[in-house]
Amino acid sequence: MADTPKLVLPDIPGLRNIDTYIANGGYKDAIGKAFSMAPAAVIDEVKKSGLRGRGGAAFPTGLKWSFMPKGKEKKKYLLINGDESEPGSFKDRQIFEFNPHQMIEGILIASYAMQIDHAYIYIRGEYAHWVKMVEKAVAEAYSRGFIGSRMKEMFKPSGEGVEFSVEITVHKGAGAYIVGEETSMMNSLEGQRGYPRFKPPFPANSGLWGCPTTINNIETMTSVPPILKMGGEAYSKIGDPKHPGTLLFGVSGHVNKPGVYELPTGTPLLDIINIHAGGVPNGKKIKLVIPGGSSMPPLRGDQLEGVKMDAENLKAAGSAIGTGGIMVMDEDTDIIHVLTRIAKFYWHESCGQCTPCREGTGWLLKLLKRFDAGEAMESDIDLLHDVAFNIEGRTICALGEAAAWPVRFTVERFREEFQKRVKPGLILESPNRVHSLRKGGLEPVQVHVPVVERV
Amino acid sequence: MAIFSDAELQEISELQKRYPSPAAYLLPVLWRLQDKRGWLDDEAMEEAAAVCQVPKSHVRGVVSFYTMFFEKPMGKFHVQVCTNVSCMLCGGEELLADMKQRLGVQNMERTPDGMFSIEEVECMGACGGAPMMAINETFFEKISTQEANEVIDQVVANGNIPTPKFVQQMPELSEAANK
Numbered sequence A: 001m002a003d004t005p006k007l008v009l010p011d012i013p014g015l016r017n018i019d020t021y022i023a024n025g026g027y028k029d030a031i032g033k034a035f036s037m038a039p040a041a042v043i044d045e046v047k048k049s050g051l052r053g054r055g056g057a058a059f060p061t062g063l064k065w066s067f068m069p070k071g072k073e074k075k076k077y078l079l080i081n082g083d084e085s086e087p088g089s090f091k092d093r094q095i096f097e098f099n100p101h102q103m104i105e106g107i108l109i110a111s112y113a114m115q116i117d118h119a120y121i122y123i124r125g126e127y128a129h130w131v132k133m134v135e136k137a138v139a140e141a142y143s144r145g146f147i148g149s150r151m152k153e154m155f156k157p158s159g160e161g162v163e164f165s166v167e168i169t170v171h172k173g174a175g176a177y178i179v180g181e182e183t184s185m186m187n188s189l190e191g192q193r194g195y196p197r198f199k200p201p202f203p204a205n206s207g208l209w210g211c212p213t214t215i216n217n218i219e220t221m222t223s224v225p226p227i228l229k230m231g232g233e234a235y236s237k238i239g240d241p242k243h244p245g246t247l248l249f250g251v252s253g254h255v256n257k258p259g260v261y262e263l264p265t266g267t268p269l270l271d272i273i274n275i276h277a278g279g280v281p282n283g284k285k286i287k288l289v290i291p292g293g294s295s296m297p298p299l300r301g302d303q304l305e306g307v308k309m310d311a312e313n314l315k316a317a318g319s320a321i322g323t324g325g326i327m328v329m330d331e332d333t334d335i336i337h338v339l340t341r342i343a344k345f346y347w348h349e350s351c352g353q354c355t356p357c358r359e360g361t362g363w364l365l366k367l368l369k370r371f372d373a374g375e376a377m378e379s380d381i382d383l384l385h386d387v388a389f390n391i392e393g394r395t396i397c398a399l400g401e402a403a404a405w406p407v408r409f410t411v412e413r414f415r416e417e418f419q420k421r422v423k424p425g426l427i428l429e430s431p432n433r434v435h436s437l438r439k440g441g442l443e444p445v446q447v448h449v450p451v452v453e454r455v
Numbered sequence B: 001m002a003i004f005s006d007a008e009l010q011e012i013s014e015l016q017k018r019y020p021s022p023a024a025y026l027l028p029v030l031w032r033l034q035d036k037r038g039w040l041d042d043e044a045m046e047e048a049a050a051v052c053q054v055p056k057s058h059v060r061g062v063v064s065f066y067t068m069f070f071e072k073p074m075g076k077f078h079v080q081v082c083t084n085v086s087c088m089l090c091g092g093e094e095l096l097a098d099m100k101q102r103l104g105v106q107n108m109e110r111t112p113d114g115m116f117s118i119e120e121v122e123c124m125g126a127c128g129g130a131p132m133m134a135i136n137e138t139f140f141e142k143i144s145t146q147e148a149n150e151v152i153d154q155v156v157a158n159g160n161i162p163t164p165k166f167v168q169q170m171p172e173l174s175e176a177a178n179k
């Protein structure tokens, strides 16, 4: 474990302090190198690094940046996505708290590469505390001249100052998962309801206030300075070649040491769970793992051997990397109950613009509630699958898939769990409860689920 | 009208310049109003509409879209319990049920004395500290039902929110500190 590089959250105590950050080469090494290059060369360096977005879709970052028009006719904006509302994700928060200046330096470099006029950091309202931390960091960076008009004198790579400056503003959200979707976030920042926009036009052509806009995740931004420091080539050799670098894996649920672990991409999932996160309490078996936040397809406990945590390998294993939020459920977990809760979340968060999503999420919830209460019929299993399947690909934004995937893949991979629930007079061998606060006194009990016969 | 003082209006109009349109400053203005009044009443929405130069109907639409804006008075101490997956796996539902019973209120209701209200919330980004509860902006993570009750006791006794016991650390550093 010792030699795995920590690039996003290095082991430096007090790094959130601007002086400590500067003492460790901050606001100098990486950005100095960037400013000594032409903007297009910075984009090339990021392309060479193979960096892919950390916000969920793992889209190549350099490529995304290259979509921005070069001209100066309109203002250009950078929107940094700190909405972090996907259940199971709690990594960006660590950056706000422990390494905000590296995030800011990354934003400055990205802004230079795309010749951005103004960058907005959008942070979810629930993170009020962390919004204040980031606001403080931004204010400090302003007061030192690292952001804004004084940048020109502060950064002098080759004697004379750089001809570039950018403004950064922190914006606080007010509670809505859907605002994490990129075009919804643009509407929200503009002071509207957070409805996703139809694409095209794509943000690089018409984003915030109709101007060219790029949107990137917090962790993506924070990964940029190390790339400039070590060079794109060297970065591309860390972890999996098709999805290089380090990722912040947030591990939660039934593990002994939940938390955020920074590891190279391609780290085996079972190593993360068993070695880094300390394994499952009481040596219980794993029943199910959701590897990338609640909208990603769940994997069965017996499917985990050899699964590696990067975009391509996870895809091959039948799931997706998402935000790297790993949720572990032990053998006593009532999967139907958990899935019902997941369905409730997406039903609650659907913005209601598209019929398949608005109606479909309601149906998924209604059907799952029947299973949860022991009131479902055998035919409901296929109905559930059908409803999920018919949402996918028929909506404006990807919340449709986010709602459908967990349901569809749970039905496909845990069909027996559903079948158990439709047998009359069923007794579950595992307790019909989901928590593992089983420190003492909570003996596994057999629970009788009354199955109602319906005609 | 005139919830904001002249000095505040001055400050707002300065900050508003960081956006190309005054309407973009709507969420920050609503936050300021809610911080002052505890919720967003008709008068507050009118003020927001004037400051951001948008129709009041637009403000109403925005307020109703976001879960953190309240359209009715909430308790001075707004208790939020997450029951999403990671928290549920660690006892979030039980914690919520216990808090409801303790405070004697249902979801999005407040106690008759106006002190407490309760909300079942979606994932707060504290999954590694599950189960979690928040009071206003303060997160209490890795909190047992008993500890949660003690926190409420302290709020009742002292009239303010105690400092949480669980402090978030970088996992690597906390491990080193454990050695």
Ligand SMILES: Cc1cc2nc3c(=O)[nH]c(=O)nc-3n(C[C@H](O)[C@H](O)[C@H](O)COP(=O)(O)O)c2cc1C
Pocket (backbone or CB within 6 Å): A052, A053, A054, A055, A056, A057, A058, A059, A061, A064, A081, A082, A083, A084, A085, A086, A177, A178, A179, A180, A181, A182, A183, A215, A216, A217, A218, A220, A397, A398, A399, A402
């Ligand atoms: C429903 C939905 C919610 C999303 N939530 C987030 C989020 O909370 N944080 C985030 O960074 N990206 C989120 N995304 C992905 C963003 O739309 C966008 O792809 C991402 O921020 C781009 O950044 P990246 O290229 O750096 O990954 C969400 C997408 C969808 C469809």
Ligand code: SF4
Pocket (backbone or CB within 6 Å): A178, A195, A196, A349, A350, A351, A352, A353, A354, A355, A357, A358, A395, A396, A397, A398, A399, A400
């Ligand atoms: S898919 Fe759902 S959340 Fe996305 S725009 Fe359509 S209704 Fe809204």
Ligand code: FES
Pocket (backbone or CB within 6 Å): A087, A088, A089, B082, B083, B084, B085, B086, B087, B088, B122, B123, B124, B125, B126, B127, B128, B130, B132
């Ligand atoms: S699931 Fe409760 S904080 Fe994330």
